[in-house]
Amino acid sequence: MTGLNGTGPEDLADIGGLVALLNEELDLELSADQADLPLDALPGWDSMLLLRVLIALEAAAGRAQSLADLLTAGTLRELHRAVRL
Numbered sequence: 001m002t003g004l005n006g007t008g009p010e011d012l013a014d015i016g017g018l019v020a021l022l023n024e025e026l027d028l029e030l031s032a033d034q035a036d037l038p039l040d041a042l043p044g045w046d047s048m049l050l051l052r053v054l055i056a057l058e059a060a061a062g063r064a065q066s067l068a069d070l071l072t073a074g075t076l077r078e079l080h081r082a083v084r085l
Contacts, residue, residue, distance in 0.1 A: 007060040009085045018080045025056040035077040042076070053079070061085055 007024075011017040016032045023030055028044045039045050050070060057065045061083060069082035 009061050012057075012060055012080075012083055012085060015077060015080050018076065018083065021056055021060055022053065022076075026052055030076070032076075035080070036075050038074055039076070039079070057083055 007017070007021050012021065015035050019030050019032050019035075022028055026044075026049055028042070030042060034042055040047075050067075054065055054067055054070055057070075063084060065084055066082065070079060073079040073082050
């Protein structure tokens with residue numbers, strides 16, 4: 001199963017895939033080098049994006065994601081770990 005932009009679970013296997021998905025779906029300009037920065041330090045990031053992140057991840061992974069797990073993520077790396085493939 002693939003998501004909104006043709007992204008599938010295999011594309012989320014590494015942090016680069018997550019970054020690519022977020023850049024495309026949220027119109028951000030993130031890089032994998034920013035994986036350990038606090039989310040609120042990322043250019044263009046705000047807490048209101050989280051619902052869009054959830055929708056994009058569910059579509060790409062082909063399954064429901066835990067909003068609670070995403071809410072507790074403080075970095076892109078933690079967000080990536082929270083994704084259920």
